[in-house]
Amino acid sequence: MNPKHKHILRTFLTGSLRLAEFAVTNVCIAKCTFCAIWKQTPKVFVAKEKALLAIDKLADLGVSHITLTGGEPLMHPNIIAFVSKCTSRNIYNTVLDAAPSLITDDRLDLLDEAGNDMISISFDSEDPKVLEESRQIPHIMRDVEDAVKRIKRTRIKSMASILIWNNNHDQMEKVFAKATDMGFDLISISYPTFSESVVYPLGGEGISLSRDLVIKSLESIIELKKRKRYPIVNSRVSMENIIRYLKDPSTVRYECLGGSRVMFVDWFCEVRPCMQLPQVLGNILTMTKDDFETVPCNKCNMSWYRDFSTFFYGVKSFPVYWESIASSKGFF
Ligand code: SF4
Known part of the structure; x- marks a missing residue:
């Protein structure tokens, strides 16, 4: 077990x-x-200095896993320093990327040296034209293929971040097959979510799927994970929980711990429970443990927050731990 995994285990066991x-x-x-x-x-x-202090403060508050996101985090001139700071505090770090042409050889080497653990690339279709149109980036399929190949020569893992949307909801197997053929180590699924958040608006025509269609898509993904063993990091338990939420929110087994165990920090270092909710819990630079929310929330189906929350329910979380250990392809 490497030091970052040990650190996650230690913070988990100490609560x-x-x-x-x-x-x-x-x-x-x-x-x-x-x-x-x-x-x-x-x-x-x-600002660089503010972000470095923010990462230190997050580490002091028990944060052992950071997803560096944006916008496009690779456009930040100090992204390497942020990754390095995470590593110096034993924080497992993932960098999200929507524009793989930014994963240049030089940047990749620096990320590797800084101890980046994973690059997660948006990948929503096996069809180059559809991918290009959905992201509005010319030649993006070629750039993804090239980036994944080059990531392979480093210690960094690559993950295909696949959103369920109008174009792929009934053909996930094709997208998974393409992602694995291209050499992605892991696949993560994002559930379509609408957000009118001032900080992170999400939605639009592209994800105007009915709940029934999202449920069907999730059922097909659970089946593909089981039958074809695609390296999908979302646990079956969490996806079933989302299906419950979509059918009847009052039947979920795991509520979301946004604001207590999982959180969103923006470019002003303000902390919100998630991208969705407008309330600011405080600025991370001045927050203490007492400023975090303790009331579980069940207002939406946002993947990252809902998936990670399932790890914090004690005995009820055993199936999640078991699945994660058994596949050795859990989030960590
Ligand atoms: S359920 Fe949705 S709105 Fe509520 S905290 Fe989680 S991500 Fe935010």
């Missing part, structure tokens, strides 16, 4: 484990049909 998404900029190259962040003004990059 202090938390996970954070840290959006280091709202600038993005992609113009996705289901995300409006690229339209935001003014354009903001978190």
Whole structure:
């Protein structure tokens, strides 16, 4: 077990484990049909010194897993310093990426040296034209293929981040097959979510699926994970929980722990329970443990928050731990 995994285990066993998404900029190259962040003004990059202090503070508060996101985090001039800071605090770190042309050889080497654990690339269709249109980035399929190949020569894992949307909900197997053929180590599924958040608006025509269609898609994914053993990190338990939520929110087995165990930190270092909710819990630079929410929430089906929350329910979480250990392909 490497030091970061040990650290996650230690914070988990001592009850202090938390996970954070840290959006280091709202600038993005992609113009996705289901995300409006690229339209935001003014354009903001978190200041380097502030972000480094924020990561230290997150570590002090038990955060052992950070997803560096944006916008496009690779456009931040100090992204390597942020990854390095995470590593120096034993924090497992993932960098999200929507524009794989930014994964240049030089940047990849620096990320590897800094101890980046995973690069998660948006990948929503096996069809180059559809992918290009949904992200509004020319030649993106070629760039994804090239990036995944080059990531293979480093210690960094690659993950295909696949959103269930209008174009792929009934043909997930084709998308999974393409992702694995291309050499992605892991696959993560994002559930379609609408958000009118001031900080992170999500939605749009591209994800205007009925609940029934999302349920069918999730059922097909659970089946494919079981039958074809695709390396999908979302646990079956969590996907079934989302199906319950979509059928009748009052029947979920695991509520969301946004604001207590999982959180969203924006480019001003303000902490919210998630991207969805407007309330600010505080600025991470001045927050204490007492500022975190303790009331579980069940207002939406956002993947990252809901999936990780299932790990914090004691005995009820045993099936999640078991699945994660058995597949050796859990989130960590
Ligand atoms: S359920 Fe949705 S709205 Fe509520 S905290 Fe979780 S991600 Fe946020």
